[in-house]
Amino acid sequence: MSFFLILPLLAGIVGSVVGARMSPRTAPLLGAGVAGIAFLSYAALASSVIAGLPVEAAFWSVPSLGMGGGLQMDGLGLVFALLISGIGFFIFLYASRYLAGDTRLTRLSVMLILFMLAMLGAVTADDVIVLFIFWEMTSLTSFFLVGYDHEKPEARKAALQALLVTGGGGLVLLAGLLLLAIAAGTTSLSGIIAARETVLADPTALAAMLLVIIGCFTKSAQVPFHFWLPNAMAAPTPVSAYLHSATMVKLGIYLLARVNPLYQDEIVWQTILTWFGLATGITGGLLALRETDLKRILAYTTLTALGTLTMLIGLAPQLSIVAAMAFLVAHALYKAALFLIAGIVDHETGTRDARLLGGLRTLMPLTAGATVLATLSMAGLPPFIGFLGKELIYEAVLGAGDFAIVLVIGMIFVNGANVAIAGLLSLRLFFGERKPTPAKPHDPPAGMLAGPITLALLGLVFGVLPALVGLWIVSPSASAILGETAVVSLSLWHGFNLVLGLSAVTLISGAVLYLSWPRLMPALQGLAFIDRFGANRAYDLGLAGILRLCDRSTALIQHGDLRGYLRTLFLVTAISLLLTLVLRDGLALPVFDWASVDARALAFLGIAGGGLATMLAPSLFGAVVASGLVGFAAALAFLFFGAPDVAFTQFAVETLLVAILAFALIRLPIRRPDDRVARDRLKDGGIAVVTGVSVTLLLLAVLATPFDSRLSDWFGKNSLPEAFGRNVVNVILVDFRALDTLGEITVLAIAAFAVLALLRPRIEKSATKEPSR
Amino acid sequence: METLFAITIGILVAASVYLFLARDLPRMLIGFILLGMAVNLLILVAGRIGSIVPALVPAAETALLQGTANPLPQALVLTAIVIGFGLAAFALMLIVKSQRLMGTVIPEEMGEAEGDEAATGVALPGEPDRRKDAA
Structure with a gap:
């Protein structure tokens, strides 16, 4: 039982409750406190995790519900938990200044705390049900966070889109996780992975794998589910920086990495991850180059990173996992910093349009410094951690076998696009000639700068100390992903080799893309087919289609015509009766035993004749009279067949009913005829006949089966001894x-x-x- | 005998369904009453009608003799008759009420099921009360 594993979650719960009662000014600071507690707790666990000791807690485990997994922490979870809580700390500080004066800041802070809680829970959960609950909680909180400016229609649309895609994907994931849990006989993630042979031999293994992949792909915005991520930029910048670069979108990557030990030798797994990852990377790079909005540009470059990570997990060798973890850390650091910087620029200048910005260096020197550090890491230049990640990626891709050349070319484009965007963000925005902006910019307050500067500096520190990163971060996490100890020795300088050559090619292609951006961007924007046939359009059409389908089915089923409902009701009842009788061989042809027919059949004549007369009566008044005939004839039938009590009741009720009907008829149009048109009469008559026939056949089928008299016999035997009554019918009613x-x-x-x-x-x-x- | 009874019940069901599908509420109600009667008879027949001896324990006996009528369906039908009567009376009053308020007993002439002030003379919450405007 590790207390430090539970403390962050407790802090999150308490923080969200307490925070909701705090002022907009103090609530984000509370959030920063919660994030700080979480970060320190996880840091306290780091040494045990790195030493390979088990760190677990039976928290949130409900064995009676079959949820036994609880919480667990290994190298992979540690990296994510530290990133989530560490970056979260700066996000809260940033938000307190970025949205200063906004009265909704309390709500934002509480939502962010809840989101952080869900993220931390998800990456430390060892139970698939617990994982799923936290997973969907991130989708839900992201819905509210993306829709923060809920009075804007595009924010509402983006929030709904993100919820539908990631929440829907979550349901797919649940199906996959349940299949895994059933196959393995346990809901514990580590248990499932330990039962690898059994799970893979299960007939549902392929389905489970595909479902898990789809779930992860929606969360991590892989092609073809990538469209929601750029739209989610409708969220306020701190939210985008937190959810859509550093944490939530990486949850899919986390789970792919988490189940990798299960599937790493499966060809299908490798193939899907590799190629969809590459496709996502290239799509992201291409789309990033046709945007002018800083946040959307960054969102698309996040796609390139997510695609690269997916691809690396799909590549089988150990090296690719090492590359993935190094790149993951590098990307989280520089991308969160750059998102925050984009927010600063927006905040200070009043615009996020890359074409309208330039020469901000002299006005915002500190921001410019942080930007340069972050973009150098993004561009993959030494001695930054981005360089380390990129070198490892090339090394991993080169070892990919037959298709290595395709992957290498794809990666050169993806990384080149990132170099170009890095240039755009630093050179174009902060250097060159000064362009007029809606507001006169200056460096923001310390609270906003703390995050970008710290994160960007960390990128440099980690790059300078690669051995430390290897030992503390990459090795434990890669070991967790691989399911075996990964030997990692990272260094910045590998000598003059092919990988360095590829880095050089990347830089050159990036420079070319950057220089041609002013012409390339409008050209790419002119490609209307991307908008017309893109995934976003497919989503819109799909949503509209669902609404249309609902419209039509509602019009079909809920047509508002009472008689239509009744017709359906009777017809369905009759047909299902008949079908059951036919399918179950229950049809008993009527056998006429004329010898048994006696004078009592006169009652039948009254019932049937009265019924037909009611039906054909020309006026309401006639119908009431004829229905009275049926009632009295029925009472006679009860009397004839050994049921005098029932008969007397029927007589009494029928008399009362006729009296009441007569009372009511004075107030109703008594001469009213049955004014159905001929077509309706035919239709209703048909339905009536079918229903009547089905009931008769049902009764005949019942009569053809042997009679089970046990219950009646019991009442007959016990009536006198138990209830002291000789009239068994009465005793049943008033006693039993x-x-x-x-x-x-x-x-x-x-x-x-x-x-x-x-x-x-x-x-x-x-x-x-x-x-x- | 049972076969004949079953056919009789079928005819009664058919007649009541035909009435149930009529355009006006009073006929629907009569169809409903007749359908209830048909079901009561069906329950009686399903419990077998071989005997005409009422289900009474004779003075000298402590248990029901073989060959008396089945008491169980009778108990069920008794309850059903009374409940059916209550429901019919209530439905009838609703019909009288609709004639009073809307001047019709035909559902199709009552307009929208909900919220149509023209038909019901009553404004729902959130709907402008046109009677006030007129006054």
């Missing part, structure tokens, strides 16, 4: 089933009160003024 009879009386009383209420005041009032209609 007395409670039912009480219920019956209650129903009758309620009906009487309702009738009274209906009759009294309004009727009196409206009786004085006769309705004109």
Whole structure:
């Protein structure tokens, strides 16, 4: 039981409750405190994790519900937990200044705390159900965070889109996780991975794998689910920096890495991850170059990083996992910093359009410094950690076998695009000639600068101390992903080799892309087919299609025509009766035993004849009279067949009913004929006949089966000894089933009160003024 | 005998369904009453009608003799008759009420099921009360 594993989650719960009662000024600071506690807790666990000791807690484990996994922490979880809480700390500081004066800051802070709690829970959960719950909690909180400016329609649309894509993907993931848990016989993630042979031999193994992949792909915005990420930029900048660069979108990557020990030798897994990852990377690079909005540019470059990470997990060798972890850390550091800087620029100058900005260096020297550091890491230049990551990526891709050349070319484009965007963000924005902006910019307050500067500097520190990164971060996490100890020795300088050559080619291609950007960007923007046939358009069409389908099905089923409902009801009942009888061989042809027919059949004549007469009566009045005939004939039938009690009740009720009907008829149009048109009569008659036939056949089928008299015999035997009554029917009603009879009386009383209420005041009032209609 | 009874019940069901599908509420109600009767008879027949001896324990006996009528369906039908009566009376009052308020007993002439002030003369929350405007 490790206390430090639970503390961050407890802090998150307490923080969200307490924070909700705090002022907009103090709530984000509380959030920063929670993030700080979380970071320190996880840091305290780091030494045990790195030493390979088990760190776990039976928190949130409910064995009675089959959820036994609890919390667990290994190298992979540690990296994510530290990134989430560490970056979270700066995000809260940043938000307190960025949105200073906004009264909704309390809500934002609470949502961010809840989001952080969900993220931390997800990356430390060892139970697939717990993981799923936290996973969907991130989708839900992201819905509220993206829709922060809820009065803007595009923010609402983006929030809904993100929720539908990631939440829907979460459901797919749940199906996959459940299949895994059933196959393995445990919901514990580590248990599932330990039962690898069993899980892979299960017939549902492929389905489970594909479902998990789809779930992860929606969360991590892989092609073809990539479209929601750039749209989610409608969120305020701190949210984008936190959710859409550093943490939430990497949750899919996290889970792919988490289950990698299970699937790493599967060809399907490798193939899907590699090629979809590459496709995502190239799509992101291409789309990034046709944007002018800083945040959307960054969102698309995040796609390149997510694609690269997916691809690296799909590549089988150990080296690619090492590369993935190094690149993951590098990307989280520089991308979060750059998002925050984009927010600063927006905040200070009043615009996020890359074309309108330039020469900000002299006005915002500190921001410029942080930007240069972050973009150098992004461009993959030594001695930054980005360089380390990029070199490892090339090394991993070169070892990929047959298709290495395709992957290398793809990666050169992806990294080249990143170099170009890095140039755009630093050189174009902060150097060159000064362009007029809506507001006069200057460096923001320390709270906003702390994050970008620290994160950018960390990129440099980690780059200078590669051995430390290897030992503390990459080695433990890569070991967790691989399921075996990864030997990692990182260094900046590998000598003059092919990989360095590829880096040089990347830089050159990036420079070319950067220099041609002013012409390339409008050209790419002119490619209308991307908008017309892109995934975003498919989403819109799909959503509209669903609404249309709902419209039509509602119009079809809920048409508002009472008789239509009744027709459907009777027809469905009759047909399902008939079908059951036919399919179950229950059809018993009527056998006429004329010898048994005696004078009692006269009652049948009254029932059937009365029914037909009611049906054909020309006026309402006639129908009421004829229906009375049916009632009395039925009472006779009860009397004839050994049920005198029932018969007397039926007589009494029928008399009452006729009296009440007569009372009501004075107030109703008594001469009203049955005014159905001929077509309706035919249709209704058909339905009536089918229903009648089905009921007769049902009854004949029942009569053809042997009679089970046990219950009746029991009542017959016990009536006198138990209840001291000789009339068995009465004893059943007032003794054995007395409670039912009480219920019956209650129903009758309620009906009487309702009738009274209906009759009294309004009727009196409206009786004085006769309705004109 | 049972076969004949079953056919009779089928005819009664058919007649009541035909009435149920009529355009006006009173006929629907009559169809409903007849359908209830048909089901009561069906329950009686399903419990077998071989005997005409009522289910009474004779004075000298402590248990029901073989060959008496089945008491269980009778108990069920008794309850059903009474409940059916209550429901029919309540429905009838609703029909009378709709004739009073809307001047019609035909559902199709009542306009929208909800919220149509023209038909019900009552404004729902959030809907402008046109009676006030007129006054």
